[in-house]
Amino acid sequence: MNREGSGREPLTRGSRLLILALVQTAVLAALIGYRQWTLETGTPVVLAIRPVDPRSLFQGDYVQLSYEIGHLRIDRLAGDDDLERGETVFVDLQPGRPAWQATGVWRRRPVAAPTGAVLRGRVDWVAEQQCEESGTGESTAIVPCRIAGIHYGIESYFVPEGKGREWERPVEGERIDIRVAVNRAGTPAISAILVNGQPQVEEGLF
Structure with a gap:
């Protein structure tokens, strides 16, 4: 059978790369949107932590969190x-x-x-x-x-440069907690680091 009139042309390498990039962008946008929806609509919950290992040469400043x-x-x-x-x-x-x-x-x-x-x-x-x-x-x-x-998937958190070690070992009498937003599916997202109950870093919406 002659298929010359099918009108279909094979995708070029450039076209395949463009489609892949568009799919990756769409997935990333969906993940960001889901997290923002959680921050906006989730129930605010304060969790006690035991922070450890706040510095990684490969990932920059972050706090590795161990929750009560x-x-x-x-x-x-x-x-x-x-x-x-x-x-x-x-x-x-x-x-x-x-x-x-x-x-x-x-x-x-x-x-x-x-x-x-x-x-x-x-x-x-x-x-x-x-x-x-x-x-x-x-x-x-x-x-x-x-x-x-x-x-829970909220055990690592990136912080401003140099702050990781400061929050690793609070001074005497200082308490550090994490405020998270919990959406209807039970998924949490970190919304703030609290020092003595006061937000020091807050996650904003877009």
């Missing part, structure tokens, strides 16, 4: 306590002073209380440990406990 809710004693929380590495989980958070606290962790997204938020994460590890537990008066006991390490 990144180490959950799941045998003391509502929800599922038989979690396994690699699972997606949903952590229920409720307001606290100054930081929000985890009250439960589930494999399936729970219905969030009006005062709370649900944060989606991934289980990095689960371990059986021995934990201290307060008893009556001033006594403490060592009891078996089950700890899960949870990754």
